[in-house]
Amino acid sequence: MTADTRVEGSVRILRQVPRVLLLWLPPLALVAAAVASWEAYVQVSGISPVTLPAPSRVLDASYGNRSDLWDHSLITLYEAVVGLAVSVSLGVLLALLVDASGLLRRALYPLLVTSQTIPIVAIAPLLVLWFGFDLTPKIVVVTLYTFFPITVAFASGLASTDREALVLMHTLGASRVQTLRALRIPQALPYLFTGLRIAVTYAIIGAVFGEWSGAREGLGIYMLLMKNSFRTDMVFAAIGVTSALSLLLFLFVGLLERLVVRWR
Amino acid sequence: MAPPATDSFPLLRLDGVSKWFETPRPLEALRSVSLQVKDGEFVSIVGPSGCGKSTLFNLIVGVEPLTAGAIELAGETDPVKRRLLAAYMFQKDLLLPWRDVVANAVLGLEVSRACPRTEARARAMVLLPRFGLEGCERHHPAELSGGMRQRVALLRTLLLERPMLLLDEPFASLDALTRLDLQDWLRDTWHNVSLTGTGRGRGALLVTHDVREAARLSDRIYVMSPRPGRILGEIAVSGSRDAQSLLAVEQEVLTTLGAAEVS
Numbered sequence: 024m025t026a027d028t029r030v031e032g033s034v035r036i037l038r039q040v041p042r043v044l045l046l047w048l049p050p051l052a053l054v055a056a057a058v059a060s061w062e063a064y065v066q067v068s069g070i071s072p073v074t075l076p077a078p079s080r081v082l083d084a085s086y087g088n089r090s091d092l093w094d095h096s097l098i099t100l101y102e103a104v105v106g107l108a109v110s111v112s113l114g115v116l117l118a119l120l121v122d123a124s125g126l127l128r129r130a131l132y133p134l135l136v137t138s139q140t141i142p143i144v145a146i147a148p149l150l151v152l153w154f155g156f157d158l159t160p161k162i163v164v165v166t167l168y169t170f171f172p173i174t175v176a177f178a179s180g181l182a183s184t185d186r187e188a189l190v191l192m193h194t195l196g197a198s199r200v201q202t203l204r205a206l207r208i209p210q211a212l213p214y215l216f217t218g219l220r221i222a223v224t225y226a227i228i229g230a231v232f233g234e235w236s237g238a239r240e241g242l243g244i245y246m247l248l249m250k251n252s253f254r255t256d257m258v259f260a261a262i263g264v265t266s267a268l269s270l271l272l273f274l275f276v277g278l279l280e281r282l283v284v285r286w287r
Numbered sequence: 288m289a290p291p292a293t294d295s296f297p298l299l300r301l302d303g304v305s306k307w308f309e310t311p312r313p314l315e316a317l318r319s320v321s322l323q324v325k326d327g328e329f330v331s332i333v334g335p336s337g338c339g340k341s342t343l344f345n346l347i348v349g350v351e352p353l354t355a356g357a358i359e360l361a362g363e364t365d366p367v368k369r370r371l372l373a374a375y376m377f378q379k380d381l382l383l384p385w386r387d388v389v390a391n392a393v394l395g396l397e398v399s400r401a402c403p404r405t406e407a408r409a410r411a412m413v414l415l416p417r418f419g420l421e422g423c424e425r426h427h428p429a430e431l432s433g434g435m436r437q438r439v440a441l442l443r444t445l446l447l448e449r450p451m452l453l454l455d456e457p458f459a460s461l462d463a464l465t466r467l468d469l470q471d472w473l474r475d476t477w478h479n480v481s482l483t484g485t486g487r488g489r490g491a492l493l494v495t496h497d498v499r500e501a502a503r504l505s506d507r508i509y510v511m512s513p514r515p516g517r518i519l520g521e522i523a524v525s526g527s528r529d530a531q532s533l534l535a536v537e538q539e540v541l542t543t544l545g546a547a548e549v550s
Binding site for chain 2: 111185197210
């Protein structure tokens with residue numbers, strides 16, 4: 024068999040693989056390879072599990088502490104979702120204000136951009152100082168992380184309204200508010216979802232970070248405690264859960280978009 | 288050829304209308320355009336692309352201010368009032384993709400609060416069969432063909448029941464066969480359904496670069512020059528509309544356009 028026919032043969036086999044599998048196979052294979060070499064390295068080198076625990080050990084520890092992980096996850100998820108809800112409300116409101124007048128746009132935009140230059144590392148401990156150890160400072164951190172992409176995306180969605188459609192609404196006799204409600208807001212919804220997709224990837228991290236700076240419960244404080252008691256395996260477990268939560272939120276937003284933006 | 292003898296009052300009158308755009312650079316779009324649409328008339332403006340036909344419509348409905356001249360529509364010269372006396376249909380259907388056929392059709396009635404929502408829907412439903420949209424009331428624009436979408440757009444325009452119908456190349460984006468179909472259908476609908484009757488009369492003004500379309504649909508045709516747009520001539524179309532007379536009208540329009548190009 025020549026190399027050519029072999030290649031043709033494998034192409035034919037690949038074509039028969041369902042497309043979903045083709046889509047998921049490359050990233051999964053890469054992750055599997057990475058985990059396998061990590062495991063192999065730990066086994067061969069005999070490195071201390073405090074420095075670098077093997078994946079198998081992380082899995083073991085996760086399973087053993089699953090109820091702790093679950094409880095802390097719920098807290099973190101709750102903070103992220105509430106923070107996102109605040110961000111969506113705030114972002115939509117700010118975008119509408121920016122859209123409403125040139126004066127407001129000029130007044131608000133520099134402040135919005137500046138808000139993104141604040142080092143959250145520095146401000147998170149201050150938030151704990153101001154708002155205490157309960158949920159408020161975490162929700163503030165999540166909001167600080169996530170309202171900006173939502174605001175910018177929705178504002179540019181509103182700004183992208185078709186000019187002729189605006190003339191149409193005008194000739195139909197629609198007021199500004201009617202045009203906003205009937206045409207411009209629905210038309211900007213896909214943009215809002217684009218912003219929301221970016222925002223959700225920051226939300227869990229924001230919550231974890233807020234907890235890291237001071238909290239009673241949550242994955243962030245759990246990670247810190249585990250690190251301080253040399254349970255590196257549990258730190259990795261918490262990291263894994265953090266990623267999983269972010270992915271879950273991301274998928275949820277995708278699902279929500281499909282339900283809301285049906286006409287696309 | 289003289290315009291058809293009629294004692295109807297002019298529904299729409301443009302008197303020496305000129306339009307300059309200042310930005311991005313000074314541009315003369317229209318030069319001293321004067322024309323009339325009488326009660327019951329279907330009038331076309333034929334001209335090459337970019338002769339300011341769409342600008343003319345924006346002036347009529349008051350989206351753009353005039354540079355000079357006067358416009359009177361159903362007795363109103365105030366641009367704010369004129370806006371609500373004309374129903375404007377665009378080249379693009381501009382249907383809202385998240386609304387179904389009926390919801391798109393009643394958009395104008397909805398924003399003008401002309402009647403309760405259920406009544407608006409009922410009025411649209413009654414007309415669906417005549418617009419070839421029976422059974423499509425729950426369909427969304429993405430599920431419709433180009434011709435059907437344009438019919439929904441026309442239904443939205445006609446439901447407003449405004450005296451003046453302004454059609455801005457409404458069939459330009461359709462394929463040739465669909466276009467012919469819709470032209471025939473529009474002619475019939477225009478003559479048989481008096482949706483625009485409000486006691487103030489009714490009329491239609493169509494701008495197009497399709498000479499044949501103008502000849503098939505109109506009672507009278509104005510020929511417009513390239514930018515700056517001027518009226519080059521006026522051609523009356525006889526009532527018979529057989530192939531021979533349509534051809535003669537087409538010839539006359541082209542001669543008028545050609546004469547301007549030579550001079």
